[in-house]
Amino acid sequence: MNWTSAQLRSLSELDRRGTITAVAAALGYTPGGVSQQIAALERATGRKLLRRVGRRVELTEAGRALARHAERMLAVEAEAVAAVERTRTEVTGVLRVALFATAAAEILPPALRRAREAHPGLEVRSRDMEVDDVYDAVASGAVDLALGLDYPDVPIPRDPALRIRPLHTERFALAAPPGTFPARVAAAGGHAPAAEGGAEALALDLGRTGPLSWILPPPDTYYGRAVRTACRRAGVEPSVRHEVTDTAATLALVEAGVGISTVTDLMLRLRPSQVDVHPLREPLERHIVMIYRTTAETHPTLTSLIPLLQPSPAPPSATLS
Incomplete structure (x- = not known):
């Protein structure tokens, strides 16, 4: 037929x-x-x-x-x-990649520079998507590879037809308007104060955020559910006043003093902001992952790009309190 x-x-x-x-x-x-x-x-x-x-x-x-x-x-x-x-002596062809904003800004550009040097015949075409949609984009065949986020408390679906490969793990901290927690002063641009016990001694309990307003993604997103789950485990229900999915907008709102939010190093690099950043005692993490179909994992265009997709090392943080 x-x-x-x-x-x-x-x-x-x-x-x-x-x-x-x-x-x-x-x-x-x-x-x-x-x-x-x-x-x-x-x-x-x-x-x-x-x-x-x-x-x-x-x-x-x-x-x-x-x-x-x-x-x-x-x-x-x-x-x-x-x-x-695989019979070709050099990697050529088109690879379609879906990725979310942080990956588009911090992970893909250096990977493309390395790809041009190592595989000049490889053409990478990227699509910026909502992070919760990239898994389905791979499953449907709309793209060959996606960079997504996986949260231990709210994992993305597992499908035998798809491979989820960890790329990088980030631990969340709390971004707050300057002076919100005056006992732990350290504005952006300063240095973490010395204290007995180091960073762990300075770590903030989510339970202390009870009276404060939050800026978070909606509860029907993986990120939104993951943070709410961590807060509830700490015995506090976050009072979300602003539902925002864009990282830069979230940091701008924190800087404006309207609420607090969770952040990672990669998120902070998207928008330098005058906020206080406090380590969290609770182990709230996210995993940046690569997602691709198992049938494509030996395809040369895919295997040539995967080793190049590593986040650039974060500069030493000067915002942690």
Whole structure:
């Protein structure tokens, strides 16, 4: 039968996601484009693959049968492409990467510089996405590799078809308007005061934040849930006055004195800010991870970029209190 990978991917994603709108968002198509792919696949098979039920569509028995095999066919195709690519003496081709703002600013640029030197035939195309969407972008085949975030308390989904590889671990601290905790004074630009017991002795308990206003992402995000979980474990319910997902905007609000938030070294490097940064006693961490399909892990374009995706070493922090 004369069908294409794009048609099979559209059907597979429709089986996985349930709506044409969701498939379009995952694959970067318009809803009309997805419908056209499915219609072309119906012509190729000579069978109805979808039926309309009220205002939605669902797969027919033939559609479900083909969808079950589509993922395996796409995996075999990916393995074949990788095998052909490995016969080349130099790395060439296109690698599609999805990443979130911090990774786009701090991790990808040096990796691309190193890639140009080591593999001039490799073309990397990147997409800046909401961090919670990058996992689905890899799962759907919209991108080949993604940089994402994984939180121990709120882990991203695990799928045998996807590989999640840790890249870097960051521990969160607390960003507060200058002087919020006057007993632990250290404004940005100063040095951490000496104290018996070192940084651990200076660490702040989340329980002390109870009366303060917070600036956090919404509770339906992985980051938002992870911080709320840590606060509740410390016996405090964060009073979130501003729901913000953008790191630079969050730091600007903290600097303006309207609330506190959690930060990491990479986040602080996005926007130099006049805030106090306090180590936290609670082990609140995030893992920057690489996500890619297991069928692509031997593909030369992927294996050539992975070793280059290391965050630049953070300069010695002068903001910790």
